[in-house]
Amino acid sequence: MNSTRESWASKLGFMLAAMGSAVGLGNIWRFSYVAGENGGGAFLILYLASILIVGIPLLLAEVSIGRKAKSDVVGSYRTLAPKKPWYLAGFLGVFGALLILGFYSVVAGWSMYYFWNYLSGYFFTVPEQGYGGAFETFTSSTAQPLMWHGIFMVLTIAIVLTGVKKGIELANKIFMPALAVLLIILAIFSLSLDGAMEGLRFLFQPDWSVLSNPSVYIAALGQAFFSLSLGVGVMMTYGSYLGDHHKLPGATVGIGLMDTFFAVISGIVIFPAVFAFGIEPDSGPVLVFITLPDIFSQIPFGGMVGILFFLSLTLAAVSSSVSLLEVPVAYLMRSVKWSRRQASIITGIIIFLLGIGASLGMGAWSGFTPIGQLNIMDSMDYIASNIFLPIGGLVMALFVGWYFSRREALTAADLQHQVVGSWWYVIVKYLAPVIILLIFLNALGIL
Ligand code: PHE
Ligand code: NA
Numbered sequence: 001m002n003s004t005r006e007s008w009a010s011k012l013g014f015m016l017a018a019m020g021s022a023v024g025l026g027n028i029w030r031f032s033y034v035a036g037e038n039g040g041g042a043f044l045i046l047y048l049a050s051i052l053i054v055g056i057p058l059l060l061a062e063v064s065i066g067r068k069a070k071s072d073v074v075g076s077y078r079t080l081a082p083k084k085p086w087y088l089a090g091f092l093g094v095f096g097a098l099l100i101l102g103f104y105s106v107v108a109g110w111s112m113y114y115f116w117n118y119l120s121g122y123f124f125t126v127p128e129q130g131y132g133g134a135f136e137t138f139t140s141s142t143a144q145p146l147m148w149h150g151i152f153m154v155l156t157i158a159i160v161l162t163g164v165k166k167g168i169e170l171a172n173k174i175f176m177p178a179l180a181v182l183l184i185i186l187a188i189f190s191l192s193l194d195g196a197m198e199g200l201r202f203l204f205q206p207d208w209s210v211l212s213n214p215s216v217y218i219a220a221l222g223q224a225f226f227s228l229s230l231g232v233g234v235m236m237t238y239g240s241y242l243g244d245h246h247k248l249p250g251a252t253v254g255i256g257l258m259d260t261f262f263a264v265i266s267g268i269v270i271f272p273a274v275f276a277f278g279i280e281p282d283s284g285p286v287l288v289f290i291t292l293p294d295i296f297s298q299i300p301f302g303g304m305v306g307i308l309f310f311l312s313l314t315l316a317a318v319s320s321s322v323s324l325l326e327v328p329v330a331y332l333m334r335s336v337k338w339s340r341r342q343a344s345i346i347t348g349i350i351i352f353l354l355g356i357g358a359s360l361g362m363g364a365w366s367g368f369t370p371i372g373q374l375n376i377m378d379s380m381d382y383i384a385s386n387i388f389l390p391i392g393g394l395v396m397a398l399f400v401g402w403y404f405s406r407r408e409a410l411t412a413a414d415l416q417h418q419v420v421g422s423w424w425y426v427i428v429k430y431l432a433p434v435i436i437l438l439i440f441l442n443a444l445g446i447l
Contacts, residue, residue: 005240006163007242007243014246014251015254017172017323018255019254019259020322021235021323021324022320024104024320025104025313025316026223026226027259027263029111030227031263033285035203035267036282037281039207040281041202050225051227054435054436058231058396060248061413063238064409065077065236067240071334072237074094075335077090081399081403086395086399086403089392093388096231097232100380100381102354102355103354104317106358106377110138113138114289115307115310115311115313121303126293130290131293132286139362146359152321155318156318160348178308179262187265187268190269190270190271191268195277198275218386221390229323232388234323234324249415249420266288270291273291273292292306325347325351328343328347401425401428
């Protein structure tokens with residue numbers, strides 16, 4: 001094994017990086033619009049069930065594989081299962097990470113643009129066309145969103161260049177707590193709005209009739225995977241930088257709960273406001289970019305809150321994007337022996353190019369809908385989140401459940417002496433794969 005391989009300074013370093021990866025635009029931007037599009041309460045229950053029954057156990061499986069193999073997502077399978085085809089799933093991960101970061105960076109660019117508009121004072125008052133109109137004008141234009149996407153990618157590359165340990169820890173230590181505090185304050189304000197009850201009912205009172213729609217299940221599963229950074233090899237790669245003496249089960253449960261807290265609290269911020277300001281809950285990806293400014297325009301020091309909020313959101317996005325870029329970078333550093341510098345820059349440029357499609361799909365190329373009615377960004381997101389991630393997770397579950405012996409699996413996960421070990425093993429070996437397969441077959445209309 002390569003003795004110069006990087007590693008975390010401490011278990012806290014790993015926890016911060018993994019939480020930083022999990023908490024991001026997925027909790028605020030993606031969670032709220034996907035929940036809004038899928039009917040609210042019933043979706044929330046499926047989402048929480050996906051996190052608890054499938055997500056957290058598989059998170060443990062993914063980190064365990066990485067820590068045991070001490071390699072990237074392709075190399076881990078190769079090391080543990082030489083000459084077997086498991087590593088092909090690793091390429092799915094590398095490819096998925098590129099695809100996700102391609103559009104993730106564009107949305108992070110929007111967040112930076114909002115930060116900038118608060119910093120300059122322009123968003124302190126409602127723009128003439130309203131915040132929705134301003135968002136529309138901005139995202140459908142060509143140069144500006146691409147510029148912010150570019151700036152965000154440069155930032156991500158710069159951090160990944162400096163190595164896994166340094167770049168991200170500080171940002172995570174300060175700005176994740178800041179984001180949490182801001183969200184709690186905003187939630188309290190949102191609850192005082194006139195439409196609050198309606199919003200809470202939407203989020204928490206299940207309308208069971210939506211469960212007859214197969215697409216709701218896959219949306220909930222995809223959101224759980226996306227939000228936990230599960231199934232692309234991010235957690236496998238991060239786990240590979242972790243020493244054997246650190247215990248995994250508590251860490252993964254902590255990451256899962258933390259991530260879920262951020263999602264639910266942002267739902268409590270967004271949905272009361274959605275109803276109070278008369279916005280359609282199924283407005284799609286624009287949802288937070290209209291509701292949040294509307295909230296900020298109504299609270300004391302709202303402009304300052306806007307500055308802080310979009311700064312924290314951008315930094316939360318950075319720690320997620322860094323983790324995504326690390327997947328192909330770690331792979332290339334090992335397989336073709338590129339330097340960290342070379343791998344980060346070249347992969348970063350490829351991702352920037354992918355993101356151009358996602359960005360222009362909001363305007364100049366909006367006529368191009370690769371999947372059904374979905375524009376380029378939504379198509380990239382759909383393929384990555386609802387197909388690649390669950391397949392990636394399925395393979396990880398099968399690998400730990402069926403390729404490892406029971407003893408190997410439990411040892412890799414630090415569960416050999418734990419009563420929950422046998423529960424976890426049954427979930428990883430049987431339950432999670434069956435659930436993922438059923439949801440797939442259901443979505444394909446076979447069930
Ligand atoms: N989990 C991140 C978020 O919620 C996004 C992400 C997905 C990061 C997949 C890494 C891998 O924003
Ligand atoms: Na998340």
